[in-house]
Amino acid sequence: xxxxxxxxxxxxxxxxxxxxxxxxxxxxxxxxxxxxxxxxxxxxxxxxxxxxxxxxxxxxxxxxxxxxxxxxxxxxxxxxxxxxxxxxxxxxxxxxxxxxxxxxxxxxxxxxxxxxxxxxxxxxxxxxxxxxxxxxxxxxxxxxxxxxxxxxxxxxxxxxxxxxxxxxxxxxxxxxxxxxxxxxxxxxxxxxxxxxxxxxxxxxxxxxxxxxxxxxxxxxxxxxxxxxxxxxxxxxxxxxxxxxxxxxxxxxxxxxxxxxxxxxxxxxxxxxxxxxxxxxxxxxxxxxxxxxxxxxxxxxxxxx
Ligand code: AMP
Numbered sequence: 001x002x003x004x005x006x007x008x009x010x011x012x013x014x015x016x017x018x019x020x021x022x023x024x025x026x027x028x029x030x031x032x033x034x035x036x037x038x039x040x041x042x043x044x045x046x047x048x049x050x051x052x053x054x055x056x057x058x059x060x061x062x063x064x065x066x067x068x069x070x071x072x073x074x075x076x077x078x079x080x081x082x083x084x085x086x087x088x089x090x091x092x093x094x095x096x097x098x099x100x101x102x103x104x105x106x107x108x109x110x111x112x113x114x115x116x117x118x119x120x121x122x123x124x125x126x127x128x129x130x131x132x133x134x135x136x137x138x139x140x141x142x143x144x145x146x147x148x149x150x151x152x153x154x155x156x157x158x159x160x161x162x163x164x165x166x167x168x169x170x171x172x173x174x175x176x177x178x179x180x181x182x183x184x185x186x187x188x189x190x191x192x193x194x195x196x197x198x199x200x201x202x203x204x205x206x207x208x209x210x211x212x213x214x215x216x217x218x219x220x221x222x223x224x225x226x227x228x229x230x231x232x233x234x235x236x237x238x239x240x241x242x243x244x245x246x247x248x249x250x251x252x253x254x255x256x257x258x259x260x261x262x263x264x265x266x267x268x269x270x271x272x273x274x275x276x277x278x279x280x281x282x283x284x285x286x287x288x289x290x291x292x293x294x295x296x297x298x299x300x301x302x303x304x
Contacts, residue, residue, distance in 0.1 A: 001138070003248040004111055005032050006045040006130040007120025007237070008100065009052070009070070013081040013093075014276065018230040024277040025056055027078065028120035028143065031234035034281050035241025035268045036118075037063040038289055039249040043111050045069035045130060046122075047103045049077040068108040073099045087232050088206030089175070095147060100126070107133045116248040119167065120237060121145050124160035131166060139253055141169035142198075143240055149179045165197035171240050173204045186211065187218075200258070202243070204236055212262055216255040221262040222299060224270035224292060231276045235269045238281075242268030242289075267292045 007029030013022045033042040041064040048057075050072060057067055081094040105126055112135045119127035119142040127142060134140075144160055151157040164170060170193060178184055181192035190201045190213035200214040207229070209222040243265030250257050267289055274280045 001040065001115040001248045001251045002043060002113070003036055003040050003116040003118070003244060004043040004045065004114035004134070005029050005036070005118040005120055006105060006126065007032060007122045008078050009046045009048050010078040010080050012233060012277065014231055014233050015083040016087070016231050017084070021276045026080065026233060026277060028122060028237045030060070030278065031237035031272065032118055032120050032241040033060065033065045034063060034278055035238035035272070036245030037065055038268065038284070038286055039242070039245030039264070041066065043069060043114060045105050045107060045111070047071045047073055047099045049073060049075045049099045052077045069111055071103070073103070075099045082233065084232060087229050090233065092147065105130050116244055117141070118240060118244050119143070119163065120240070124148055124156055124163050128159060128163040131163065139169065139247065140167045141171065141240065141244055142167045143171040143236065144176065146176055146179055149176055161196065167198050169200040169202065170198040171202045171204060171236065173206070173236065177203050202262070204239060206232065209266060210239065210262065212258065214255070214258065219259050219262060221266050223266055224296070224299070226270060226274065229273045232273050234272050234278070238272040239265040239269040242266070263293060263296050267296060
């Protein structure tokens with residue numbers, strides 16, 4: 001089954017307890033498509049500036065990412081700067097939309113029939129414009145962040161609520177769920193968000209894993225306990241990449257498949273945080289993903 005993503009392709013400057021990296025490859029769509037490419041080929045829709053190296057595009061293509069929907073426009077690539085005082089939460093120091101400010105997503109021929117769609121964290125107006133062009137998707141998922149929920153640019157919260165009403169599955173972290181719903185309690189927050197449209201709400205809780213609230217109740221997936229976390233950037237997008245990549249590969253959306261997909265997401269994210277930027281994904285292979293997936297079975301096994 002085909003999987004399409006729209007989101008940011010970025011240069012990130014990141015500071016964690018392990019060090020600082022300037023202008024490294026990042027972006028919600030970059031992490032998502034690289035993570036999902038371990039499961040299925042991915043169609044990417046985004047924009048970069050003329051400062052973006054061709055080698056990054058070739059690298060994505062070599063992983064089975066179709067970049068026909070990646071435009072290059074005159075100007076600078078999107079830039080984000082963040083710091084982690086606590087590994088579960090990034091503090092945004094700077095966001096420069098740059099070429100995304102005037103981006104008009106236009107799906108290349110053939111992309112409109114995508115079965116699975118991920119509206120990764122980006123301007124909710126752009127998320128809506130991409131969704132308008134998709135013909136008959138089997139499942140649409142969306143991720144967002146406090147930048148849009150807090151209406152830093154006026155009007156974006158309204159646009160976000162409009163697009164949330166049209167999706168099947170929403171990914172948010174616990175802080176974003178609180179902001180979006182006005183509820184501090186995670187269960188009540190998920191309930192309120194489900195009333196806004198999505199049948200399934202995935203609440204990401206950093207090193208504590210994720211809770212999936214759906215029609216069949218609640219499923220808890222842990223995060224893999226790791227000895228060393230270097231950089232949490234991209235964990236959320238890689239979680240979504242593993243999750244939707246798994247669903248698209250199986251072509252099923254039933255409750256058991258959703259549970260397996262959540263584990264696939266958690267496994268994929270657990271690798272990304274082991275190094276800066278996408279560095280760990282460059283050396284990762286499918287065998288290592290399967291091995292850690294099996295380790296998860298043991299991690300959560302409850303004897304009769
Ligand atoms: P996460 O998976 O939540 O850690 O997402 C990290 C990625 O989100 C970074 O690589 C950033 O480039 C990207 N990002 C941060 N802020 C924004 C924003 N406002 N819009 C789109 N992408 C963003």
